[in-house]
Amino acid sequence: MNNKKLANKLDQFLEIHQFKDYCPNGLQIEGKAEIKKIITGVTACQALIDVACAEDADAILVHHGFFWKGEAQEITGMKYKRIKSLLDKEINLYAYHLPLDVHPELGNNAELARLLGITDRRPLEPWDKRSVGRVGKFAQAISPADLAERIESVLARKPLHIDGGKKEIKSIAWCTGGGQDYINIAAEQGIDAFISGEVSERTVHIAREMGIHFYAAGHHATERYGVKALGEWLQGEFDCDVTFVDIDNPV
Structure with a gap:
């Protein structure tokens, strides 16, 4: 092509x-x-x-x-x-x-939600259809420890978990990569937990004081899957050879 x-x-x-x-x-x-x-x-x-x-x-x-x-x-x-x-x-x-973060079918956020079993997905900022942050739910409530284990199993990387106090997680917000500051909007909406790639010093205090579980799952780890899915889509659309190469990055 x-x-x-x-x-x-x-x-x-x-x-x-x-x-x-x-x-x-x-x-x-x-x-x-x-x-x-x-x-x-x-x-x-x-x-x-x-x-x-x-x-x-x-x-x-x-x-x-x-x-x-x-x-x-x-x-x-x-x-x-x-x-x-x-x-x-x-x-x-x-x-x-950003276009790859947000794409509803093949984006980083969509792929992470698919892998973790998050359903009923919608923008975290309801006034902005292109909101990078997303919110959804699990079919059944999950314990904070079980969610940490699920993230580690899916991403092959142990997440940093900051305990927000709630015993069960039903509602979940997330933003792959460096989207940790969306935690404020999630907490204000009463969402049970928030997942991002990175964590800042202030994020720990926000999670503890606003009562929301926070998981930092890795910038690279949470953003592997959008570009991989996009490449697979391209291979299906066109007669071309597409190979995903994962260069290890612990961050």
């Missing part, structure tokens, strides 16, 4: 025009025009780029790409090495940040 047509297809499918993001969504680095082999991963780090180069891939599709708001604009050091590796091999780089 053509690299520009692929960008247009992904842009439309993920509705990138709906978002004000911290980075450009879509084709970030242009490479060869014809794409047959795609490597997907969470972040466009050097290790993932090296795999793509070794595999003679035509494109990389990630959640975390380049050119973040507020970062230095100079292309030097680590950024230079990454971009040079892509340009030398004419590898296209596609990145989708």
